[in-house]
Amino acid sequence: VLSSESKKLGVEIFTSTPAKKILKAPNGNVTAVLVERKGEPFTITTKSVIIASGGYGGNKELLKKYCLNYRDNMKCDGLPHTGDGLLMAMEIGAATEGLGLLLLSxxxxxxxxxxxxxxxxxxxxxxxxxxxxxxxxxxxxxxxxxxxxxxxxxxxxxxxxxxxxxxxxxxxxxxxxxxxxxxxxxxxxxxxxxxxxxxxxxxxxxxxxxxxxxxxxxxxxxxxxxxxxxxxxxxxxxxxxxxxxxxxxxxxxxxxxxxxxxxxxxxxxxxxxxxxxxxxxxDFLDTIGGIKINEHMEVLDKQDNPIPGLYAAGVVAGGWQADTYCDILSGAASGFAYNSGRIAGENAAEFISAK
Known part of the structure; x- marks a missing residue:
């Protein structure tokens, strides 16, 4: 539904197009995303980026580096994302919060x-x-x-x-x-x-x-x-x-x-x-946390200042869950994903309109 409605509004959706790097201007504003399309580098110019790339349950190197309770006999029962969005955000100065939390099962x-x-x-x-x-x-x-x-x-x-x-x-x-x-x-x-x-x-x-x-x-x-x-x-x-x-x-x-x-x-x-x-x-269903955000889903730097134009939503964002996923509140992860995505989208649109 979201895909079809987005296309009606003129949104272009690129598949098989992995993002490689988020680019910033000297003033710190996000300006573009470097992606790979059909084996070739391709730059998408933009005033705002929302990172909603999931966790890093498929990246054993990151699991061993950040997750103290990860064991070699554990497997990811969810989607084995590799943490690309987390790494790109950290590369341009994003702070982290809740990094290393596993949604154990x-x-x-x-x-x-x-x-x-x-x-x-x-x-x-x-x-x-x-x-x-x-x-x-x-x-x-x-x-x-x-x-x-x-x-x-x-x-x-x-x-x-x-x-x-x-x-x-x-x-x-x-x-x-x-x-x-x-x-x-x-x-x-x-x-x-x-x-x-x-x-x-x-x-x-x-x-x-x-x-x-x-x-x-x-x-x-x-x-x-x-x-x-x-x-x-x-x-x-x-x-x-x-x-x-x-x-x-x-x-x-x-x-x-x-x-x-x-x-x-x-x-x-x-x-x-x-x-x-x-x-x-x-085992674990997914990782939770990583990119530090505020209530507007703006990505924060290490001084807790927003990186202009950069937002994060879903499990790639940190700070919304403590040390144990709350299964008593069914749908906590998906509920946060839906609403953080909505909040990020609203604020990204407002940021672009104000420029």
Whole structure:
């Protein structure tokens, strides 16, 4: 819609035309953008530029340089932009704010494994194994065999991702027993219901046990009859892992989690072999932040003065998000993108008209 309406107003849209450099006059005003079109340099003269180029989730060099919680086993689940707009702004003196923030997601299962669920394996529902691993009534352990979080933070996806990211090697292991697998197969999942947890909306997952057995032996799933075997596969100390499981089971029996205060509705003991361990890690959807702006979406220099004619919008702009993306406010990133783009456009138009 925006594209067609823009064309009606005479707007020219260039695709396959990467911007390479923003040019300024001696007085500091933006004057042009150097782009590459059909393999040749091309200069677009302008009085104003809006940078809305997304993040830098596809640029490992920038991720390692700026993102302290980036790990080599993480992947970008969103669009792998390379940070060109951020770099061009910094090149002409733009200050940065919030640089290095990742919009984390997880736990994620390596290779996004899928399960074929249903009574007919050849014509059945496809569900990600990740959904089982995210259940709030499971047990989450780190690589050392220690429990590290209230598992029901999974309802706040980015909070649980932060917890995973803080663990050794950015790894987590979801633990279930056979009784829980049978329960999930019969009653279905909790996580797909959001925070309301309406039991009547749940549907079973027939074939779950069969599919888990079929996936057994992959490097992200272990099924074993003893906790020692689970610990050995995880690389954890046997005594530490068994102590963690025992402490958790005792909390379930009491209906009170004195360590992390997990809701008693999600406290389910794990005592029936075989036991299941699903390995995962945190990934990220995008980067947030970078270019410092004011309330008019004007790009600021290192003295907090606007660079005349330069604006930024969307996740390339910094300062609108703290250290954790707010998943409780659904659409926060897209909402900011829409409105920051609108505000930048209005102010850019006003800037041009005033000249």
């Amino acid at each position: 997880g736990p994620q299962i390596p290779q996004a494994a899928a399960l074929k669920l249903g009574t007919n394996p050849d014509n059945s529902m496809i569900a990600p194994l990740m959904a089982v691993a995210l259940e709030p009534d499971t047990l989450w352990l780190n690589k050392r065999g220690k429990r590290y979080v209230d598992e029901s933070t999974t309802y706040h996806h980015f909070m649980s991702s932060n917890a995973v990211n803080m663990q050794p090697e950015n790894l987590t292991f979801t633990i279930l027993d056979h009784k829980m697998v049978e329960m999930k197969a019969k009653d279905g999942l909790l996580i797909g219901l959001g925070r309301s947890g309406h039991e009547e909306q749940r549907s079973g997952m027939p074939g779950l046990e069969r599919e888990l057995n079929r996936q057994a032996g992959k490097d992200w799933l272990k099924i074993a009859d003893t906790w020692d075997e689970i610990a050995d596969w995880m690389g954890a100390d046997r005594k530490v892992l068994k102590a963690s499981v025992e402490e958790y089971n005792q909390a379930c029996d009491k209906g009170h989690d004195q360590i992390f205060a997990k809701d008693r509705a999600h406290l389910v003991p794990l005592r029936t072999p075989p036991y299941y361990a699903i390995k995962g890690n945190s």
